[in-house]
Amino acid sequence: MKIGCPTEIKPQEFRVGMTPDAAREAVNHGHEVLIQSGAGVGAGFTDEDYVAAGAKMIGTAEEVFAEADMIVKVKEPQAVERKMLREGQLLFTYLHLAPDPEQTVDLLESGCTAIAYETVTDDRGGLPLLAPMSEVAGRLAPQVGAWTLQKANGGRGVLMGGVPGVAPAKVVVIGGGVVGTHAAKIAAGMGADVTVLDRSLTRLRYLDDVFGGTFKNQYSTAGATADLVREADMVIGAVLIPGAAAPKLVSRAQLSEMKPGAALVDVAIDQGGCFETSRATTHADPIYEVDGIMHYCVANMPGAVARTSTQALGNATLPFLLNLANKGWKQACEDDPHLLNGLNVHAGQLTYYAVGKALGIDVISPSLALKS
16 A cells, blocks of 8 residues: 655644654555655654655655555645545544534545544543643643743743742643543642542542542532633633534633633633633744733644644554554454444545534444445
């Protein structure tokens, strides 16, 4: 199979879909790997690194898309890239279709087969290709939130850990999954007073057993959330409904009750955001203010630490990438129902229920898509 990896073109996206190590593994399995020249530079990988791994360097994205049987990326294809997809071509990347009707329609019209990293599952009920970036984003959230809190950036001017005689920042993390756990760990490590909200008592027990008094946890109700948000210096949105649009957990009306200059960090922005006033931003212009509250809503947070993120993502995606290349997508998905859960689009039909529900588009089951 010809596996193509173009340069990411989303603003300030420095990650790359394949590391040189991944390219070497694919070549060793008998595949041809086509890397767009310069694709790895932002993550610290040179063209020479890929050539040494046995990859072929290609000058333009147009050539990569034209030659490759499978396209491997990091972020969802941008509008200009979606025009280059073709019928029968396999796309393997993050998609986040639920809040993105334009991308969904373009993928359907292209006739391609698209497998989304964020909906591939495992036998423990997890999301193995989303988890590494959730870990990165979770650990980044308190870091960027602390920067947002600085007075020069419009924030309250509160230090996360305080100092002797001055209380630390109060941080509320909404969601106790992968993102929320890592965010809470880092925020507590910075000395903040941290509370995690979640609706799963099983998860809350786990957090209490593992982390003890490192940070607090509380069952998430609308009232509890409102009370904690009102007193918070920083709120980190870390909720996830796999493949679906994120629920809105903090309304605009609640902003007027918050401390002026408090920071909202919306890690769920890829799925539409979990604050009513969230809108996607970029690393070049990451924060904005609404009703005196600072919002950090960068849609590709892990791109800020591109080398770490690329290596972590590559470790997770490589086994699936090789299975798709070695067997073809149909056989690979027949053999692995967890990979089949990643199928979002095939031959002009939507195959993921949560996306169809969010966008009002008819859906066929992935098993039916296998037979088409």
